Amino acid sequence: MNEIVSRKCAALLAAGLGLSVVAGCNTSSNQAPTAGAVRSSGETAPTDLQLLCASKTAEELKVAGGNVLPVSSMPSGETAYQVNLTFDGGQAVCVIDETGTVQSISPV
Amino acid sequence: MIKLPSAFRAVLGWLPAVVVLAFAGVALAQSFQTQIYDPTTRKWVDYTPRAAAKFYNRHGQSPEEFRRQVVTFRTAEKPGTIIIDGDRHFLYLVQPNFQAIRYGIGVGRDGFGWAGIVKIGRMQEWPTWTPPPEMIARDPESAKWAGGMPGGPDNPLGARAMYLYIGNKDSIYRIHGTNQPWTIGLNISSGCIRLNNEDVADLYSRVEVGAKVIVLMQGAALYKGV
CATH class of the missing domain: 3.10.450 (Nuclear Transport Factor 2; Chain: A,)
Structure with a gap:
């Protein structure tokens, strides 16, 4: 019984870690500019x-x-x-x- | 007849002046400059001549954005037209099918920027550089070339020059190469548009005398050919 509970806990933990990894991926999609990226100091129309x-x-x-x-x-x-x-x-x-x-x- | 409150009438009376001033105010603003992202501090910092030289020495070329590339460009201007965006430090050569070749450029420093609609009046490979009298007055070092500096790798005009004309008159401004390739992306010239030598040779091979050149530069006080 205890073994089943611990397996369920392990599964939940793994799922949680998986979600956090996915969440991490989502967060990283909002990327910072890369080194060497340039921009103008003012915003004009294209x-x-x-x-x-x-x-x-x-x-x-x-x-x-x-x-x-x-x-x-x-x-x-x-x-x-x-x-x-x-x-x-x-x-x-x-x-x-x-x-x-x-x-x-x-x-x- | 409806009577407006006096304060409201006063505001209406000033409105045209405010609109004109707001319009002109933008033209009086300082030129835009390039900024570069510093991944160490995670901040955008000014791309100064010193930062530009440091970047060039480390990478052997300018930042990627300033390298020659084909981009989408929606325009009614015909292929072969040159469009210069001095604020973003890009020169576009219009191509068919809403595309353009984009080159990185250096432009006029504060007080030397200009905007207008001109044309290529003359083209020259390895041009002679002759500093105008105003430049000699500002920089006595240039006096030794008052009679003209022969074309070559040390010549400030670089490998090619396209002379910009207003009608049939030389505007004194040029699109040219440079012996200082690290200055691409900077407001550094006396009003000329500079490209690195590879890019200016590429542009030169694709344009003809008579090509229309549109120069955009927010904050420029001088308008040519409009």
């Missing part, structure tokens, strides 16, 4: 999204020559970015989400 905003603004506002330049950008909410743009004769603010969909374009 380069391609800034340019998508510029080309869409040139199209929407009919900017002569199509030259619209992103001059700054920043996160806007959790899944979008605000991109500030300049062009000959004006400025505009564009909001674009992470999928590349332009949400709004407002002349300043």
